[in-house]
Amino acid sequence: MFKPLLRLALAAGTVALFAAGSASAQFAAVPGRDYAPLNPPQPKITDTPIEVLEFFAYGCIHCFHLEPRLEKWKTTLPKDTKLTRVPSPVAIRGLDSVPMYYTLEAMGMLDKLHYKIFEAMHNENVILGNPSVRDQWLAKNAVDPKKYQEVEQSFSVQNKIRAAREYSQKYRIESTPTLVVNGKYSVPNQRDMDTTFRIVESLIATERASAKTVEAAAPATPAAAVKATPATAAPAAKPAPAPSKTSAPAPK
Numbered sequence: 001m002f003k004p005l006l007r008l009a010l011a012a013g014t015v016a017l018f019a020a021g022s023a024s025a026q027f028a029a030v031p032g033r034d035y036a037p038l039n040p041p042q043p044k045i046t047d048t049p050i051e052v053l054e055f056f057a058y059g060c061i062h063c064f065h066l067e068p069r070l071e072k073w074k075t076t077l078p079k080d081t082k083l084t085r086v087p088s089p090v091a092i093r094g095l096d097s098v099p100m101y102y103t104l105e106a107m108g109m110l111d112k113l114h115y116k117i118f119e120a121m122h123n124e125n126v127i128l129g130n131p132s133v134r135d136q137w138l139a140k141n142a143v144d145p146k147k148y149q150e151v152e153q154s155f156s157v158q159n160k161i162r163a164a165r166e167y168s169q170k171y172r173i174e175s176t177p178t179l180v181v182n183g184k185y186s187v188p189n190q191r192d193m194d195t196t197f198r199i200v201e202s203l204i205a206t207e208r209a210s211a212k213t214v215e216a217a218a219p220a221t222p223a224a225a226v227k228a229t230p231a232t233a234a235p236a237a238k239p240a241p242a243p244s245k246t247s248a249p250a251p252k
Contacts, residue, residue, distance in 0.1 A: 029202040034195075035187045042170050042183035045163075048082035050207050052200060053180040055168060056085060058100070058128070059092030060176045062189050064118045069193050070177075081204055088176050089165045093121055094129025102160040103152040109143055116141065182207050 031037050044051045054070060056063040074083045087097035100117065104110040120126040120137060128134045135145035151157060167173075171180050179187040179196070181203040190196040 027198050027202050029185075029187075029199045029206075034190075034199045035185045035203065036172075038171065038180070038184055038186055044183050045086075045167065046082060046084055048080070049211065050081040050204055051182055052077075052081065052083045052204070053167075053171070054083060054085045055088050055171065055173045055176055055178045055180070056097070057088045057090055057092045057095075057176045058097045058117045058121055059095050060088075061122060063177045064122045066177050066189070066193060066196075067115060067118055069197075073197055080208065086164055086167055088168055088173055090168075090176070091129065092176075094127055095121065096129070098161050098164045099152050099157075100128070100134075102157050102164070103148055104143070105160075106151050106154065106157050107143065107148065109141075113141055113143075 029035055045053070056067075070083070077083065085101075087101040089096055089098050101110065101114075104113055117128065121128060126133060126137055128137060135148075138145050138148055171178075171183075171186060173186075175188055177189050179200050181187070181200060184207075185203045187196065187199050187203070190199070
């Protein structure tokens with residue numbers, strides 16, 4: 001008597017779980033609540049099909065907390081999507097992150113020291129905005145302070161510093177961390193990191209679907225319009241030589 005009811009309850013539970021999973025998979029970010037549309041959209045700064053920029057500051061405690069999760073999330077991105085960090089020029093805890101980021105990048109030391117800078121500022125209370133303290137910290141981490149200052153003043157690094165400051169203005173960055181997708185959608189930091197990633201992933205899916213729609217709508221070249229390569233004409237046969245007008249000698 002109770003078996004049909006049990007089967008019905010199990011079926012209902014299965015449907016409910018399936019619906020919950022579908023709702024999670026079909027999460028759609030809401031403009032104004034989850035992200036701010038950039039109007040007008042800004043050009044991408046990389047050549048990847050789908051670009052995600054993270055505007056951050058070393059002195060920002062939220063950026064510090066997000067960094068390990070962001071680094072792990074980066075490894076899950078598909079081949080058509082790339083995460084690029086952009087330092088924000090806002091000085092937090094006395095440090096303008098832009099010069100330090102691009103100088104260490106030019107010196108080939110960024111991968112080694114990027115997270116250590118966060119730890120120094122937030123766990124060790126090192127005031128890296130103070131030049132003398134910064135130089136001591138650099139020397140402790142195998143970076144020559146004099147070489148650092150030379151590289152910071154180099155033409156290429158100064159160009160990157162100027163560009164980063166312009167990006168923050170063009171993308172209207174008001175807080176850190178902020179993630180920007182394809183120059184169109186600005187996602188400020190959420191209280192829940194999982195929500196931040198869900199929003200960004202939803203926008204990535206939107207951009208990928210949009211690209212496929214544009215590609216599918218592109219008019220195909222009509223077959224009749226494709227000019228066939230003309231076949232090479234066979235060389236004309238040489239005419240047979242005309243018979244000689246000289247008469248054969250008469251027999252004697």
